[in-house]
Amino acid sequence: MSNRHFRIALLIIVLLLVNHFLFFYFSDESFAQGSIPEWLDESAEEVEILILLNDQANTGMVAFWTRRSLPFFLEPKLIQKEVRSEVVEALQKKADSSQGALIEYLDQEMAAGNVIDHQSYYIINLIYARVVPDLVEAIMQRPDVDSVWPNEEVEFGLSQHSTITGGSHSIPWNISHIGADAVWNSLGYDGSGVVIGFIDTGVYLEHESLLTKYRGYNPENPDNPNHSYNWFDPYHGRMSPDDLYGHGTTVTSIALGSDPEKKNQIGVAPGAQWIAARGMNDSGFGTYAVLLEAMEFMLAPSPNANGSGEPNSDMAPDIVSNSWGGQVACVTVFKQAILNWRSAGIFPVFSAGNLGPSAGSIRLPANYRESFAVGAVDEYNNLPSFSSRGPGACGSFIKPDLVAPGVSIRVADNNGGYAYWSGTSMAAPHVAGVAALLRSVDPSLTVNQLEQILLNTARPLTSNIYPNSPNHGFGYGLVDAFSAINEISMEQFKVVLDSSPASGGILTGSGSYESGFEVTVEANPYPGYNFLSWKENEQVVSENASYTFSISSDRHLTAYFSRNNYTISVAAEPAEGGEVTGEGHYYHGNDVRLVAAAGQGYRFSGWEENGVISFREAIYYFVAESDRSFVARFQEVTLNSIVPSFIYYENAGGFLVRADFRKAVDDYLSGNKALYEAINKAFIASRLSDRAIYVEDGEGFVVDYKKALDNGIPYFEAALNPAVFGTDQLNPDKELIIDPIRGLSLEIDI
Numbered sequence: 001m002s003n004r005h006f007r008i009a010l011l012i013i014v015l016l017l018v019n020h021f022l023f024f025y026f027s028d029e030s031f032a033q034g035s036i037p038e039w040l041d042e043s044a045e046e047v048e049i050l051i052l053l054n055d056q057a058n059t060g061m062v063a064f065w066t067r068r069s070l071p072f073f074l075e076p077k078l079i080q081k082e083v084r085s086e087v088v089e090a091l092q093k094k095a096d097s098s099q100g101a102l103i104e105y106l107d108q109e110m111a112a113g114n115v116i117d118h119q120s121y122y123i124i125n126l127i128y129a130r131v132v133p134d135l136v137e138a139i140m141q142r143p144d145v146d147s148v149w150p151n152e153e154v155e156f157g158l159s160q161h162s163t164i165t166g167g168s169h170s171i172p173w174n175i176s177h178i179g180a181d182a183v184w185n186s187l188g189y190d191g192s193g194v195v196i197g198f199i200d201t202g203v204y205l206e207h208e209s210l211l212t213k214y215r216g217y218n219p220e221n222p223d224n225p226n227h228s229y230n231w232f233d234p235y236h237g238r239m240s241p242d243d244l245y246g247h248g249t250t251v252t253s254i255a256l257g258s259d260p261e262k263k264n265q266i267g268v269a270p271g272a273q274w275i276a277a278r279g280m281n282d283s284g285f286g287t288y289a290v291l292l293e294a295m296e297f298m299l300a301p302s303p304n305a306n307g308s309g310e311p312n313s314d315m316a317p318d319i320v321s322n323s324w325g326g327q328v329a330c331v332t333v334f335k336q337a338i339l340n341w342r343s344a345g346i347f348p349v350f351s352a353g354n355l356g357p358s359a360g361s362i363r364l365p366a367n368y369r370e371s372f373a374v375g376a377v378d379e380y381n382n383l384p385s386f387s388s389r390g391p392g393a394c395g396s397f398i399k400p401d402l403v404a405p406g407v408s409i410r411v412a413d414n415n416g417g418y419a420y421w422s423g424t425s426m427a428a429p430h431v432a433g434v435a436a437l438l439r440s441v442d443p444s445l446t447v448n449q450l451e452q453i454l455l456n457t458a459r460p461l462t463s464n465i466y467p468n469s470p471n472h473g474f475g476y477g478l479v480d481a482f483s484a485i486n487e488i489s490m491e492q493f494k495v496v497l498d499s500s501p502a503s504g505g506i507l508t509g510s511g512s513y514e515s516g517f518e519v520t521v522e523a524n525p526y527p528g529y530n531f532l533s534w535k536e537n538e539q540v541v542s543e544n545a546s547y548t549f550s551i552s553s554d555r556h557l558t559a560y561f562s563r564n565n566y567t568i569s570v571a572a573e574p575a576e577g578g579e580v581t582g583e584g585h586y587y588h589g590n591d592v593r594l595v596a597a598a599g600q601g602y603r604f605s606g607w608e609e610n611g612v613i614s615f616r617e618a619i620y621y622f623v624a625e626s627d628r629s630f631v632a633r634f635q636e637v638t639l640n641s642i643v644p645s646f647i648y649y650e651n652a653g654g655f656l657v658r659a660d661f662r663k664a665v666d667d668y669l670s671g672n673k674a675l676y677e678a679i680n681k682a683f684i685a686s687r688l689s690d691r692a693i694y695v696e697d698g699e700g701f702v703v704d705y706k707k708a709l710d711n712g713i714p715y716f717e718a719a720l721n722p723a724v725f726g727t728d729q730l731n732p733d734k735e736l737i738i739d740p741i742r743g744l745s746l747e748i749d750i
Contacts, residue, residue: 037140039150042133046116048151049136050288053102053125053144056336057094059087059343076444084313084344088122088300091340095122102127102144109135119289123296124336128289149333154286154326156247156354156425171265173379174254174405178430179482180268183437187485191269191436193443196255197317197346198429199279199294200248200324202233204414205241207249209257209264214241215273229301229315232277234293237306244282246414250421251323252276253412255429256436264418266410268433268481271440275301275317280324288333291324295337299344318439319347321432323425325363328355330394334365342447348372349432351424352400353388359472360391362399367392372451373399375475376406376427381461383473387424390472400475401451402458404430434481441489457483495519496556504529504561513551520548523559528588528625532560564588569629577602577634586624594620596632605635 040047066086070079099120106129109115116130128151131139140148171181184190195215203210205225211217216230231241243249258270279294280286293307298320300311320341338348352375353363366373366388376387383389384407390399406427413419435450445453458477460469470476492514497507509521523531523545534542535558541547547557570583582594596604596618606613607620608631620630 036137037148037150040133040136044133046130047133047136048128048130048287048289049139050149050151050292050333051102051127051129051139052146052148053098053127054146055094055098055144056125057090057340059090059340062087062090063343063345076442080345080443081314084300084316087340087344088311088313091122091125091299095120095125098125098144099127102142105142106131121292121296123292123299123340126292128292149288149331151287151289152326152331154280154288154291154324156280156284156324156423170263172410174409174430175265175268177379177405178268178434178479180433180437181265182482183485184270187482187489189437189440189485189489190271191256191433191440192271194269194272194319194436194439195317196252196269196272196274196432196436197298197320198248198252198255198274198276199291199298199320199322200243200251200276201245201280201282201284202243202248202278203241203252203274203276204243204246204249204412204416207253207257207412207414207416208259209253209266209412210249210274212260213256213258213267213270213272213274215275227305228303229312230275231305232294232297232302232307233305234290234307235278235281239305241276243414245280245284247280247284247323247425248276248278249414250409250411250419251321251425251429254409254426255321255433257412264410264412266412266418268430269436269440272433272436275315286324288326291334292337295320295334295341298346299341313344316344316346318345319349319432319435321349321429322365323351323423323428325351325353325366328353328361328363328367328388328393330367330392331364332368332394335368335370338365338368338370342370345447347432347435347447347450349374349428349435351428352376354386354423354425356383356387356389357385359389360393361388362390362392363388364393367394367399369395369397372431372454373401373475374424374428374431374479375400375403375473376422376424377403377461377474377478378407379405381478383463384422386422387427387473390475398470398475399472402431402454402475402477402479403427403461404479431479434479434484437481437485438488441485445488453484453487454479457487459483493551494554495521495551496554497521498556498558499523500558500560501563504563505531505559507559515552517551518548519551519555520546521557522546523561525561528564529561530564532562534559566624567627568592568594568624570594571631572596573608573631573633577636578604578632580632582620588624590624592622592624594630594632596620596634598634602634602636605633607631608633 063083063086066083067079070082074082103118103120106115106118106127109131110117114132114135118127118129120127129139136148139145175181203214205211205214211222212219214225214230216225216227218225225240227240231239252274253266255267256269256272256274257267258265277294277297279291297307297311299316300313301315302311303309341348348371350366350371350373352366352373353361355361355363362373365371373392375389376384378384383403387403387406388400391397392399404427406424407422408420409422409426411419411421411426431454434454438450438453439445455476457480458475459480460477461474462469462471463473466473492512494512495510497510499505499507503526505523505525507521507523509519513519521534523534525531525545531545532543533540534544534547536556541557545559549555564587566586566588568583568586570580572578572580576599578596578598580594580596582592586592594607596607598604598618604618606616608614609628613633
């Protein structure tokens, strides 16, 4: 396992543990643990239920930390694939690790005749089951179960349509109305490189406007398309896409349809490709369970049409268009699945529903905040009566999000011809197509960014009923493909900044800018540096630290700085008192070391700066930050009063120190400090109130060593001045021995 994969795995483990506190709680009807739901028909022979487990993967955090762990220079599509892979792996691991006990229980009840069958999901940590009604309450009371839903039916709602047998209309009104054709012709983007998934009744593969757009189509072998990972049919397991109802064919063609001769350019993003899952049956109905299967397929498509085989998240689409819906209540059965799509970078587009004109008629899942809901308008931007209005049952936030053409839309039909259909089912794929155009310009766009661009660039729409924008009729307005693409496709240039030397200062202004933008770069020197100039290709372009220019190409600028240089001067006073070193020139921030070595008969008394003794140690360290001038002061030492003597001392190691005091003085004055420093260390190690013992010709006293040290005086010099530093008189007929380990002192006869 690579280090990066190890880091991701570790992060995911942590997130899964933390997830107990971050779990998304559903707020449905009366399906909570411990109560019998109203929907349960206790007289039925069996009921179909969806069992939601408590433990759900936090895929938002998985995606976040996966992105954080990846190198920034990876191509956007590679980043997206890695994120999807980690999200799917986290979901599968969560299902594998937490469903075992419930599956074992259901198997036991199956053996007892109380469970007919069951099926596991991972897009949500959920199990579908057919059970006898008496078992539902027991399942709901299990500690690992959060809630139970009935497997309800979903439909399209009213869609009006009429079929035509032929004819052509190169660019229908709805395509021009949202500026899609202007994006192709003026900006050169058509959705190439983007895959849109459709959950619907299927797709009539052989239609001239759709065949070559199928991801499984092979122009070198056009009669044998590859259906692996491109088609899923949970109802029949048919090996090749088809559409007996016709609804799926129409919505797919609106998003990306175009015949080879361009006589019918009916799709918003004709360069995009499609894959499909039959989430609705041949009569236009589906169930929660089947639709969740289709949603799981879109997250990680399987190789076989019946859903068997190892799923592969690399084959997931970029966008999924959904023109279906359930009731208007806030039933959150699909909410976590949509959140997981979003974590995997899949943009979820949903039709608002055809239950208008009543307020609050948005259908699920379009009424979730996490879904991008689309209402319908006609060619005059009027709301048709059928278009569902907000607010949704799940909150007062703006729904629908946008509107798109949804009245008399020219589409491909499942007979190989063309037709005109109306409904919000027709509006939603317009937005899916615009999202494909956006991602063909910038594959790195996240779901949140796609949403924001679409909302920011929509043309606000109002009416007498909805006088302000945004509103619950038109949302943020009419989707505008041309404005959306312009928002991100302006030519951009990079500004790269360097510093010489690298430590010279802080630079601001690097980044990417649109052509013609007034860019200001600034150089702020660090202390000790001065700004010199901005250079490009070794040529000075500005001598001002703040440099403004209009950008029309990539720029690589270098800020040059000079480093301050300081003079440190030293002198000895008197000149014969000793030698000093350390004088010279230093850059700002350099370490300076001054050393004063006293000559014969002199001792060093301190470093003087500006007439004040600033430091008394012979070796003086500091950092160069300005010009400085020092005088090393030396003092003549008179030895006439010093007579041979001994210092008795026992150090911390338990050894008696017996030192010739006169020799210590003579050696010190001649530059040999070994004996002095040895005695000094013994005194320091003793920790006996910082007091040293001095004996001279039978007379002695205790020297206050700390007091002497605080005054910068060596201990033997302090001994020459007992009036100042003497503290205790000694018996002249005895000598004092101190044991620093035991803290004892005693006098013995000489």
